[in-house]
Amino acid sequence: xxxxxxxxxxxxxxxxxxxxxxxxxxxxxxxxxxxxxxxxxxxxxxxxxxxxxxxxxxxxxxxxxxxxxxxxxxxxxxxxxxxxxxxxxxxxxxxxxxxxxxxxxxxxxxxxxxxxxxxxxxxxxxxxxxxxxxxxxxxxxxxxxxxxxxxxxxxxxxxxxxxxxxxxxxxxxxxxxxxxxxxxxxxxxxxxxxxxxxxxxxxxxxxxxxxxxxxxxxxxxxxxxxxxxxxxxxxxxxxxxxxxxxxxxxxxxxxxxx
Numbered sequence: 001x002x003x004x005x006x007x008x009x010x011x012x013x014x015x016x017x018x019x020x021x022x023x024x025x026x027x028x029x030x031x032x033x034x035x036x037x038x039x040x041x042x043x044x045x046x047x048x049x050x051x052x053x054x055x056x057x058x059x060x061x062x063x064x065x066x067x068x069x070x071x072x073x074x075x076x077x078x079x080x081x082x083x084x085x086x087x088x089x090x091x092x093x094x095x096x097x098x099x100x101x102x103x104x105x106x107x108x109x110x111x112x113x114x115x116x117x118x119x120x121x122x123x124x125x126x127x128x129x130x131x132x133x134x135x136x137x138x139x140x141x142x143x144x145x146x147x148x149x150x151x152x153x154x155x156x157x158x159x160x161x162x163x164x165x166x167x168x169x170x171x172x173x174x175x176x177x178x179x180x181x182x183x184x185x186x187x188x189x190x191x192x193x194x195x196x197x198x199x200x201x202x203x204x205x206x207x208x209x210x211x212x213x214x215x216x217x218x219x220x221x222x223x224x225x226x227x228x229x230x231x232x233x234x235x236x237x238x239x240x241x242x243x244x245x246x247x248x249x250x251x252x253x254x255x256x257x258x
Contacts, residue, residue, distance in 0.1 A: 010047065013038060013041060013047075013050075017053075017054055020038065028061045028064070029061075029066070033072075035057050035058040039053075039083070043055075043079075048087050055079055055080045059077055070107070071103065071104065074100040074114070074118070077099050077103070078117070078118060080096050081094075081095075090125065090128075101115065104118050110145075112145070113156065115142075115145060116146050119145075120159065123167075124163060126138070132167055135167055139160060139164040139167060140164070146160065153191065154191075155191040158184060158187060161180050161183060161187070165177045165180035165205070169212070174212050178209045178210070178213065181202065181206045182206070184205075185199065185203065195233060196233070197229065197230065200244070201226075204222070204223065204243075204244055207219040207247065223244060223247055223248045224248070226244050227244050227245065
């Protein structure tokens, strides 16, 4: 249809959303799933306002066709919560996170990985709002669920551990944050390999914690290893590499002895 003209991903999404609305009216379950996908792609492209319509429509369709306690509804509600958080509608996001958590607990029981996902989503919102005290037990419960159901070395623990470390750092428990960062690094080294970009990200976070504790030697070693990994896996022009160089440069400015 383009006849040689350039079509952007945004235009494809717009066309897709319109066709889903028109062409799948007699298949609301399929329509809800595809609108949810379209909304998530909009969100990942940073088109948050454009994402809202498809995500809200997906929630409405699933609520109407599946009822208020179906796990697929929880998936749509959880996705909408994440979008509302990015749009700054924190109270709306909280309501959706809590609804998704309640549906998943009722559907799966208290110890399911999907429950852990909802716990962390709600805790992330609390972390953003500086509600540290209620967020911590949610992170800890999510970690315990994954450990019980999948084991202490499951890669899905990574996001939960990172967020807990961030909370501990912000509340002044730097030693606790260090222990969690070290566990996260070991987990990713084992599950992803020693030269994975996620390992470099862990090392960068770890360097900040070492720096806060005054261990400048380990802080520098962590950043230098992160740089070697990023140069090898991401190439010299990647923005992650620039950020790590910037962090190392700031250390040099502060510690002339380096």
